Amino acid sequence: MGDSDDSLEQNDGQRFGRLPETPAERTVEGRASREEVVDYFEDRFAIPPETFDEHTFWEKGAGKIWIYAGDAPTPLEIEAIGMTCLRTRQEHWKPTTDFVQRVGHHAEACVIDLEREEATAFAAGEDQEIERWEGDWGYLIAAHTVAGEREPLGIGLYVHGELRSMVPKGRQRDL
Amino acid sequence: MEPFERYRPIIDGFDAFLEACERPLGNAVRVNTIKASVERAIATLEEDSVAYEQADWNPRVVRLETDSPGSTWTSFHGFTHGQEEVSAVPPVVLDPQPGERVWDCCAAPGGKATQLAALMDDRGTVVANDNNLGRISALRFNAERLGATSLAVTNDDARNYSLKRFSFDAFDRTLVDAPCSCEGTIRKNPDALENWSEGHIDTIAGIQKGILRRAVQATREGGQIVYSTCTFAPEENEAVVQHALETESCEVVDFDLGLEHAPGLTEWDGERFDDSLEQAARIYPHHNDTGGFFVAKLEVTA
Numbered sequence: 001m002g003d004s005d006d007s008l009e010q011n012d013g014q015r016f017g018r019l020p021e022t023p024a025e026r027t028v029e030g031r032a033s034r035e036e037v038v039d040y041f042e043d044r045f046a047i048p049p050e051t052f053d054e055h056t057f058w059e060k061g062a063g064k065i066w067i068y069a070g071d072a073p074t075p076l077e078i079e080a081i082g083m084t085c086l087r088t089r090q091e092h093w094k095p096t097t098d099f100v101q102r103v104g105h106h107a108e109a110c111v112i113d114l115e116r117e118e119a120t121a122f123a124a125g126e127d128q129e130i131e132r133w134e135g136d137w138g139y140l141i142a143a144h145t146v147a148g149e150r151e152p153l154g155i156g157l158y159v160h161g162e163l164r165s166m167v168p169k170g171r172q173r174d175l
Numbered sequence: 176m177e178p179f180e181r182y183r184p185i186i187d188g189f190d191a192f193l194e195a196c197e198r199p200l201g202n203a204v205r206v207n208t209i210k211a212s213v214e215r216a217i218a219t220l221e222e223d224s225v226a227y228e229q230a231d232w233n234p235r236v237v238r239l240e241t242d243s244p245g246s247t248w249t250s251f252h253g254f255t256h257g258q259e260e261v262s263a264v265p266p267v268v269l270d271p272q273p274g275e276r277v278w279d280c281c282a283a284p285g286g287k288a289t290q291l292a293a294l295m296d297d298r299g300t301v302v303a304n305d306n307n308l309g310r311i312s313a314l315r316f317n318a319e320r321l322g323a324t325s326l327a328v329t330n331d332d333a334r335n336y337s338l339k340r341f342s343f344d345a346f347d348r349t350l351v352d353a354p355c356s357c358e359g360t361i362r363k364n365p366d367a368l369e370n371w372s373e374g375h376i377d378t379i380a381g382i383q384k385g386i387l388r389r390a391v392q393a394t395r396e397g398g399q400i401v402y403s404t405c406t407f408a409p410e411e412n413e414a415v416v417q418h419a420l421e422t423e424s425c426e427v428v429d430f431d432l433g434l435e436h437a438p439g440l441t442e443w444d445g446e447r448f449d450d451s452l453e454q455a456a457r458i459y460p461h462h463n464d465t466g467g468f469f470v471a472k473l474e475v476t477a
Contacts, residue, residue: 068327070298070325083323084319102210102322
């Protein structure tokens with residue numbers, strides 16, 4: 001340990017560090033806390049915090065947050081733990097498409113329901129004019145109905161009447 | 176098909192076997208129950224007008240009548256994952272339970288690792304390891320697409336794998352789906368026999384023995400191991416299990432399998448294997464109109 005106990009460590013991109021429970025317990029500069037992450041999902045998408053009771057959150061890479069079903073020692077030097085779920089360390093936090101497909105059915109806010117053709121365009125990575133959205137702008141969960149139930153497609157960015165598909169290239173499909 | 180001539184004495188219906196090896200394989204997918212129930216995945220296929228047939232032995236395995244199984248809503252949503260029917264056998268035989276610690280020591284590209292996670296309701300830990308960094312990226316892509324949050328991915332040689340990085344010192348179960356000469360994939364990959372030689376088989380068998388031994392050491396007493404390959408060569412199958420029986424504390428155990436199969440061999444090329452190897456399964460392409468596979472189940476003893 002150095003002389004000054006209050007000097008914050010830097011994030012190490014080679015290893016996973018578990019998120020501190022609260023901002024007050026932070027020991028790595030700029031790292032989000034579990035509380036902030038869970039609050040974000042609740043505030044933005046109305047995903048109940050208990051959805052994540054069995055999960056821990058980790059950072060590897062600047063602002064890349066991972067969700068893991070269980071416990072592990074920290075720090076941890078492996079290739080991956082659970083799945084990526086969120087990008088922090090930027091002005092607007094951004095969930096990943098794969099995470100939204102996994103937990104998005106718990107969301108009750110900022111979900112835009114797409115018609116079949118709109119859903120097909122979204123999955124192909126296309127941006128489209130959609131005027132009917134009257135909620136907040138920013139990152140939304142795009143969803144459509146599959147086999148009688150709402151199913152999240154991924155993350156879209158809604159600005160100026162346009163829904164931009166954030167589906168990564170490798171996940172885009174021509175359906 | 177000439178390399179297969181040496182199996183004429185051990186395969187019942189050898190001509191039917193050869194004929195089956197020449198027919199191409201259809202498209203099969205596994206329903207990813209992390210993201211959708213079997214009923215919902217089937218209903219989605221019906222909405223997509225994709226014709227399908229569920230496998231008798233496992234309702235989560237579905238044969239599709241389409242040339243582009245990736246261009247379906249079930250695939251986009253991660254409700255299904257393209258996986259050959261026999262590839263879905265080893266995780267079912269391993270039978271992992273929610274909350275357990277399971278090691279998939281040769282895991283890329285991740286079809287079986289994510290199947291293990293699904294069988295565990297995505298609770299517990301599946302350590303998915305592979306020694307090939309390039310293949311790890313495919314493993315990670317599949318794990319994320321299928322929404323597995325219980326996978327931990329490592330990049331090491333399974334033969335001298337260290338558990339020091341984790342907070343536990345043994346796994347409950349281990350899957351050794353070993354790198355092999357891939358003879359059983361001939362229907363999917365007509366080039367599978369291109370590099371075939373007995374020398375190649377001997378080299379791979381040496382690696383397989385090292386991996387299976389480490390798997391036994393890294394699994395707790397009473398824990399279970401499935402050893403599987405997609406090849407027919409007894410040097411890579413029964414002889415590898417025999418080596419583990421002789422060098423580590425373990426025994427071969429029986430399992431149920433709802434697919435037609437032949438028993439494991441107790442003799443090959445003048446070498447005798449333990450009688451318990453009859454409890455292993457040899458799945459041939461003409462049995463169930465699938466690829467070929469070998470599966471053995473072991474239990475770690477004191």
